[in-house]
Amino acid sequence: MRIAVIGSGIAGLTAATQLDRDHDVHVFESQSHAGGHTRTIPVESHGRIWPVDTGFVVFNTETYPGLCGMFDSLGLQRRETTMSFSVRCARSGFEYQGAGLSGFFASRRNLLNPAHHLMLRDIIRFHKDARTLLASGDETLTLDDWISARGYGKAFRNRYLLPIGASIWSCSRGDFGRFPARFVIEFMTNHRMLQIRNRPVWQTLVGGSDRYVEAMLRGFDGTLHLQSPVQRIRRTETGVDIKIESSGWTSFDHAVLACHADQALALVEDPDRTESELLECFPYSSNIVTLHTDQRRLPRRPAARASWNYLLGDEDEPASITYDMSRLQGLDSPEPFLVTLNDDGTLDESRILLQFETSHPTYHAMRASAQTRHDEMIGRRNLSYCGAYWGYGFHEDGYQSGCRAAAGIQAADKKP
Incomplete structure (x- = not known):
């Protein structure tokens, strides 16, 4: 044919x-x-060409078995990477990073913040509580309705779960709150996100996803x-x-x-x-992707910086996330190459290398x-x-x- x-x-x-x-x-x-x-950009900097990914980058052998099998059949090299996550609020100065207590309390003010401690307890409870939803079979209950029904705190919702989901699906926090709760929990369970130990080992392709x-x-x-x-x-x-x-x-x-x-x-x-x-x-939701080197988009404290860095804004604004591609891809570049989803217009234009529009699916019942x-x-x-x-x-x-x-x-x- x-x-x-x-x-x-x-x-x-x-x-x-x-x-x-x-x-x-x-x-x-x-x-x-x-x-x-999938789009890898060859960036010339400090006398070298750096292959910087601006779209698909990470995968693991457990939840990407077909893809990894294809990579192996093509003879492609893989390397392990880290998948840390941070949240920052530019207005208040609040910021934390989820990999370890030193990052979670990177801002010493968080040590004395009762809401931050409650968020930690809610995260631990969520890891146990979420699995009960899978047995219900209810596809109509939204994530926001489930969070409210289970009595989770505002900090857990606004500074943890919704930023994580908005980052994963490249949508606003408001849109993510309307996702089917069971769909989200299925995904998090399959990717072993509801446990502290034995999480998948994430990888990238050597030389870029291209x-x-x-x-x-x-x-x-x-x-x-x-x-x-x-x-x-x-x-x-x-x-x-x-x-x-x-x-x-x-x-x-x-x-x-x-x-x-x-x-x-x-x-x-x-x-x-x-x-x-x-x-x-x-x-689908549209997103603007910007490749740049403006480190002001990262958390102020080095201990709070991560591979994925979420910037809190209004709930129904498009998700604003900055990916540290040098960290994710293992590039030993003199300064980090960053990819920001939905810049708010504050980036230094002299540090912008590329900008384009893309879109991602959103989900409902x-x-x-x-x-x-x-x-x-x-x-x-x-x-x-x-x-x-x-x-x-x-x-x-x-x-x-x-x-x-x-x-x-x-x-x-x-x-x-």
Whole structure:
């Protein structure tokens, strides 16, 4: 078959490289580079080139088994990293870091702050309490409602749990509070975040995450079309027609939509009721990503600095997180390379290296039933859908959904 894959993120590349063995596969990417949320920037500084990741960076063998298996098959080198987390309030000067008591009490004022001590007790209680929610099976209870019902303090909510979730899913604290509580606890349980010991060992790719994109493309037997935005997809009696901005309409036997759910729905000319119903269950939030070297975005006290650094603002403002990429990637750079999500305009412009916009899925109660129906969206009238939104929204989810799409298409093609 002649197959079009729309999007060159992890889901699209996975599907494409599994289908190109038996089919004529064409990948269409709107940007000038492949990789989707994976983007490594070569930064020249102090006489060296530093490969700095600005999107996907960390993974572990336990909750990213498919991805790690693929990395190994591609011969990529991995290294261990640290996944510490800090919270800071610029207005009050409050800040702490969660890895150890020295970081938790990095500000000596926290030693005398009853709310800070209560937050610590709430964290310990949460690790035990959260597991009871999994047995309930309630997909409609929001995280905020659950926090309130269980009597957790404001400090625990505002300075611990919501900042962590907003950082993980790149959304506002207000949006995260409306996430289904069971969805959040499932994720935290799977990633062993509800325990102090025996947590997963996080890793990064040596040389930057782009290494896997380059390796996948080296083994790709199809055709990659960069700077080729798809504008419309129309079903025909024999397949699909795709309108590409640079070349007009082109015919294919099948198309894999490996873009975001909202983008996919906007592209299809005649979505049926199931397609509309399921794809509308996955809204997205936009974020501005800035690569820079302005250390003022980090906590003031060195003991409070971490790999992920959350800056408290208004609850419904987009999450503002600064990732210390030098720490995460093990770069021995003279000054840390930082990636800030949603800068508030206070960064020193002379220290900004790159800025771009991206978006991430957010989740509500409807997602649970929708995610169980992914198979219905594979081989559906000559279209298949894949993407990380069919899972928790992370790289392993994108990889697995790409595998499912490719397997479904192959199975249907082999039927007599």
